[in-house]
Each structure stands twice: as structure tokens, then as C-alpha cells.
Amino acid sequence: MSTKIFIIEDNPEFRDYLRRGLTYEGYLVRVAPDAETGFSIQNEFHPDVLILDLMLPGMDGIEACKQFRENNYDLPILMLTARNSIGDRVTGLDAGADDYLGKPFDFEELLARIRALLRRTGPGKNVLTFSNLTIDLSTRGTYRNGKSILLTNTEYEMLVFFLSHPQEVILREVLLNRIWGFDLSNSGNVLDVYVGRIRRKLGEPALIHTVFSVGYILKELDK
Incomplete structure (x- = not known):
């Protein structure tokens, strides 16, 4: 069974870029434009990794991360943002993110971060x-x-x-x-x-x- 990756990103071009790239790498990918849509999809998709943008319309990525973590403390969360200050990184990690990747980034680095998250949590997770x-x-x-x-x-x-x-x-x-x-x-x-x-x-x-x-x-x- 393919590893499932869920992307919540409001920029449609960047969201489609991630979806196409990760699908090409063999992952099963679902996407959402905002946190509210993301919550309903997550409940039926059950992803292995969540890629969450910090700057989202409505509920931002920090609050969304907190809610995802409350609902599923075992879900690996990778947060993306163009705001790449130390303070933003600390805030994201404190909210429950497992890793933090600043935009722009090389796609190969994204793949490496995903592989690292999967090694930490699965497939033999308990x-x-x-x-x-x-x-x-x-x-x-x-x-x-x-x-x-x-x-x-x-x-x-x-x-x-x-x-x-x-x-x-x-x-x-x-x-x-x-x-x-x-x-x-x-x-x-x-x-x-x-x-x-x-x-x-x-x-x-x-x-x-x-x-x-x-x-x-x-x-x-x-x-």
C-alpha cells in the first residue's frame, strides 16, 4: 500500500506542484486549500504524513497544527512557510510540528524530510x-x-x-x-x-x- 501524504496549502500553483511531484515519487496524495477542509479530509484519508503551510486563510497553520496534534498525536507533521525566522520555527515546533521547512526549498530536500519523518514513526509504529x-x-x-x-x-x-x-x-x-x-x-x-x-x-x-x-x-x- 502506498504511503499517504496530505497537503494543506492555499496557493493553488504550489499545491499542485507538490501534489504532482509527490505522486510521481509514488506517494498517494490528497490536498486541501485550508484547515477547515483539511480536518474533514483527514478523518477519512488517515495520512501517514501531513504537510501543513503556516500561512493559511481562516485558521492559520499554527492553530491547525495544534488541533491536528490533539486529534492524532502520532501523525507526523511537516510545516512549510516563507517566514523562516527562528521565532517562527520555535512557534511551529511548540504547536506540535515534527519538522519545519522554509520556502523556497529544493524538492529533494522535501523528499528527504518526508523519509526522515516516516523512519521515526513507521511502518512499525506502535x-x-x-x-x-x-x-x-x-x-x-x-x-x-x-x-x-x-x-x-x-x-x-x-x-x-x-x-x-x-x-x-x-x-x-x-x-x-x-x-x-x-x-x-x-x-x-x-x-x-x-x-x-x-x-x-x-x-x-x-x-x-x-x-x-x-x-x-x-x-x-x-x-
């Missing part, structure tokens, strides 16, 4: 994230909006499976065999009981939804 829900695989810690959630071993394994397949319909029999290793005909309502427990622990708004007579899906409802 964190699964969807929306405001995060699981740290190294500690088994589960968090929503930064608040810890206590799960049993079975609940934890089920939730890891959901986060490993976001926005995909998971068949009941697939989930049963994955977690317990037995056939659907022998399950009774054990699956529904466990899913119900997980939903209650995660709270509202719901993220795990029933696909009737089929299975379940981890997704955010359309706002």
Missing part, C-alpha cells in the same frame, strides 16, 4: 489511531480524547482489530474467528455483548456501528 481514539500497542493503553479507557483482554483485542481496519465492514464470522476461533453458529450473542461493552466504554459519539445482518464498521457518522 500506535493505532482513528478520530480521537488511540491505542498504544507497546503499553496496551487505550485513550479517547486523551482520557484512559480500561479494557479487558478480549475487548482490547477486538478494538485493535477494529482500528486495524477503519471504515471497513467487518463480518461477524470474521471477527468471531479472529478473537475466539469458533463458528458463527455456536456464538449465541457473545459478539453483540462484547461490542456493546466496548461502545459503552468508548462513550459518545459512537464509533462502532452495526451493519445489520452483516457485521460492524468503525467510522464517524457524517456531521
